[in-house]
Amino acid sequence: MADQIDLFSAAGVEATPPPADFDPAKIPTSAKVPIPSGTYESLDPLAAHCKSCQRCELAETRTHVVVSRGSRTAPIMIIGEGPGQQEDEQGLPFVGRSGQLLEKILTSVRLDSEKDTYICNIVKCRPPGNRNPLAAEVNACRPYILEQIRLVDPKIILLTGATAVKGIMPSEKRGITKIRGTWIEWEGRQCMPILHPAYLLRNPSRDPGKPKWLMWQDIQAVKAKLDEIRQAA
Numbered sequence: 001m002a003d004q005i006d007l008f009s010a011a012g013v014e015a016t017p018p019p020a021d022f023d024p025a026k027i028p029t030s031a032k033v034p035i036p037s038g039t040y041e042s043l044d045p046l047a048a049h050c051k052s053c054q055r056c057e058l059a060e061t062r063t064h065v066v067v068s069r070g071s072r073t074a075p076i077m078i079i080g081e082g083p084g085q086q087e088d089e090q091g092l093p094f095v096g097r098s099g100q101l102l103e104k105i106l107t108s109v110r111l112d113s114e115k116d117t118y119i120c121n122i123v124k125c126r127p128p129g130n131r132n133p134l135a136a137e138v139n140a141c142r143p144y145i146l147e148q149i150r151l152v153d154p155k156i157i158l159l160t161g162a163t164a165v166k167g168i169m170p171s172e173k174r175g176i177t178k179i180r181g182t183w184i185e186w187e188g189r190q191c192m193p194i195l196h197p198a199y200l201l202r203n204p205s206r207d208p209g210k211p212k213w214l215m216w217q218d219i220q221a222v223k224a225k226l227d228e229i230r231q232a233a
């Protein structure tokens with residue numbers, strides 16, 4: 001008689017253990033070295049690894065690795081695409097023109113970026129000339145953002161623009177204009193894709209239906225969800 005599958009065995013339920021030759025000290029050296037979930041006890045060793053990371057070729061052209069800003073216990077995580085010139089120079093995410101607009105958007109619903117949000121990016125090093133990050137770069141950096149999400153444990157994740165959506169939900173096929181403003185449950189978390197602030201800078205009209213107007217609807221929905229979560233807590 002063929003062996004029955006044991007439905008009650010723990011095998012296949014537990015997290016896959018890292019390979020026998022797994023050495024956390026080697027993580028920054030190559031994208032071939034995996035970074036399993038649970039590798040980092042806190043955000044400090046994660047940031048230290050990121051700062052010496054050589055997992056993709058963006059390491060060769062960066063000035064600073066841009067890990068995060070804001071609160072490590074924030075209820076809202078905001079994930080952008082990747083650092084631009086200002087961010088690369090200062091080592092902080094969203095501090096250039098897009099960041100200034102993001103601040104205004106948050107302030108409009110009385111959210112404080114330093115207290116209520118943790119801000120980071122899909123890739124932590126600036127793609128030269130602000131090009132879109134390549135798939136290999138996103139994949140090399142992905143374990144870091146997954147660990148940031150696990151450690152910050154946000155209630156709400158805002159994904160700014162198509163690259164952020166793709167980076168977190170690679171199987172999502174719908175375009176950003178279709179899914180912006182909608183709640184998507186991912187890994188038990190409430191995520192909302194929103195338009196990228198840089199897109200709003202290129203489309204300054206506030207008329208109904210235009211990007212700025214859409215953002216105003218979306219950020220109000222985010223604030224309402226946060227209020228709801230806080231009231232239920």
Ligand code: URA
Nearest residue numbers: 080081082083093094
């Ligand atoms: N755009 C992003 O997506 N991230 C930044 O940090 C800055 C601009």
